[in-house]
Amino acid sequence: MQRLSFTVLFLWFVLPVSAQSLAQRIATAFRAFETHESLANGVASLTVVNAATGEVLFAKNEKLGMAPASTLKTVTSATAYYLLGAGHTFETKLYYTGQIDAAGTLKGDLVIQGSGDPSLGSDRFPQTADTVLLTAWLQAVRTAGIRKIEGRIVADDRLYNGQTAPRGWTWQDMGNYYGAGVSALNWRENAVGVNFIAGASPETATRIANTTADVGYLQLINETTTGNRGTGDRVYAFSAPYSSRIYLRGTYGIDLKKTIYLSLPDGAYDAAYQLQRALQRHGVDVIGTPTTTHLLLLAGSSLPSGGRIIHTYRSPTLGELIYWFNQKSINLYGEAFLLAMAQHQTGKTNTRDGAEMLQEYWSTKLALPSGELKIMDGSGLSPENRITTHALARVLTSVKGEPWFASFFESLPTYNGMKMKSGTIGGVLGYVGYQTSKDGTPLVFALLVNNYNGTATPMRKRMFQLLDMLK
Structure with missing residues (x-):
């Protein structure tokens, strides 16, 4: 009889919890999460959306602007897919100015002209590695009949006015x-x-x-x-x-x-420097010193113009680049995408215009108030960025029907058995992504925590426990 009474009591306690709806389970878990001592001086925001219907299943502090850290990369990625296209590539040209005499001496400059490719020289793809590109450029020089260069190796970085860091970076x-x-x-x-x-x-x-x-x-x-x-x-x-x-x-x-x-304080200069060293190692003497168009402009020197193209290289597609952008959270890629979008849409080539363009795009597409997207860069590295979990969830929901969604989804890392992008800077942790609940409901979620107490590891564990309610 005593065992029977205990069993009845146990079932009386458990059944109401198990009978809770998904929304109720999330709400219960979030109340415990936000009242933890680690958030005594901080704030948490969570938005969960039924991706099939657009219904908001749970939202708390969803309209509060929060530092997003690298979760902002999901917005930059989605915008790049929309504006540039999954098949977009960046082109880099190698050309020379002047003339090549009968002895193979180039009386002019050898120029590497960039268009913003963030992966040029990267080891993330076999075809982009610095050794592969330097070998290809060396072969192009030889094929052109150049045995000596009396001019300069010039890195043409004028499209974005040299190398810059976004405002707000520390x-x-x-x-x-x-x-x-x-x-x-x-x-x-x-x-x-x-x-x-x-x-x-x-x-x-x-x-x-x-x-x-x-x-x-x-x-x-x-x-x-x-x-x-x-x-x-x-x-x-x-x-x-x-x-x-x-x-x-x-x-x-x-x-x-x-x-x-x-x-590197000047990546373009390093490209010119490494090409000159490679040429000289293989017997092509270069008289001038490596430089960039930005440095030439500062010095009031003449810039290369015209010339004959001897090699054209195209980057991996945008979809391939975004995979590494999100998987490894490479901030440079986000800034390169932001400038490429700004140049493509408005002809302007600075981070401020790119950030404003991105904000306006989503304000128009999803009718998001400007206060929900206050963006300073394309990567989330600036501590001045502010975005709401409502906006993040809306953006991630909107892309589910796009033909490139599978590529976007694949770019997201897997943490805690869930497809989601993380974000981490001082006092900030975030996760945004997708999950299918045990009853088959497709979910989109955005969870941000700002100004928490303690170290990241226990906070991350608590966040995973909260997100387990979505499974």
């Missing part, structure tokens, strides 16, 4: 690979790796063993020290576009074996 970010500035001629994702040798004991100086590419034109000032065992990578690089010095600060764990990647 000093701590810009010197590191994820804070690389954007140019019309990006090269190796505008990054270079540094290998360190830790000191014999913690707090002693480290040494730079080597770099992944020759950047002898830069001054690397190493102020890093050796960290304790298990402390890992706490190295930060400090520089900005067109810096000639890069300061390396922080700690490098005594047991760490990792290449630390920094941003």
Whole structure:
């Protein structure tokens, strides 16, 4: 009898919970989530939408502007698909000016003309690797009959007026690979790796063993020290576009074996520099020094014009680029897409105009109030970005019927067994994506947390537990 009474009591307690609707289960879980001590000084916002009907199943703080971090990349990606098309490619040309005499001497310049390809020289695709492109360019020079160049190797980066970083990016970010500035001629994702040798004991100086590419034109000032065992990578690089010095600060764990990647202050210059070195290694002497059209303009020097094209390269398609953009959260790609969209739509080529164009596009398409999309860049790296979970969910819902949706969906990483894009900057965590509930309901969700207390790992775990209610 006692066991029977316990069973009845247990069923009385459990059945109402299991009988709850999906919306009720989410609401119950969110109440527990937002009242946790980690959010005593912070705020959480969640929007969940039935993707089949557009019905909002749950929303809390959904109209509150929040820092989105990299979840903003989903909006940039969707806009790029709409405005540029999944098959869009970027074109890079190699041409020479002047004439080639009978001895094979080019009395003119060799020019690399960029159009904003973020993957040029990247190792994410076999055809984009720097060694592959340098080999192709070298062969094109030889085929053209050039044996000596009395002019310059010029990187033509004039389309976007040189290399820039979006407004709002911080000093701590810009010197590191994820804070690389954007140019019309990006090269190796505008990054270079540094290998360190830790000191014999913690707090002693480290040494730079080597770099992944020759950047002898830069001054690397190493102020890093050796960290304790298990402390890992706490190295930060400090520089900005067109810096000639890069300061390396922080700690490098005594047991760490990792290449630390920094941003290149001028990716276009590095492309010209690496091409000149490759030519000279293979017997093609170059008299002039490598340069860019931006640097020539600053110096009041003449710019290359006209000429004969000897090689044309096309990037992977936009859909292929967006895969890596979202999978690895490469900020440079977002800024390149934003500028490409601005140039395509308005002829303007700066981040401010690109951000305004993106806001206006979604305000028109989905009737979203301007206050729900306050965008400063294309990647989410700026801490000044503000977006609502309502806007994020609306955008992700709107793309489900598009012919390129499968490509967009595939670009999203998988976390916690769910297809979703994450976002992380100081005090900010977010997840946006898609999930099918156990009753077969297709869901779109956007969850953002700002100004939480504690470290990211326990907060991420609590967020996953909340999102498990959608399964």
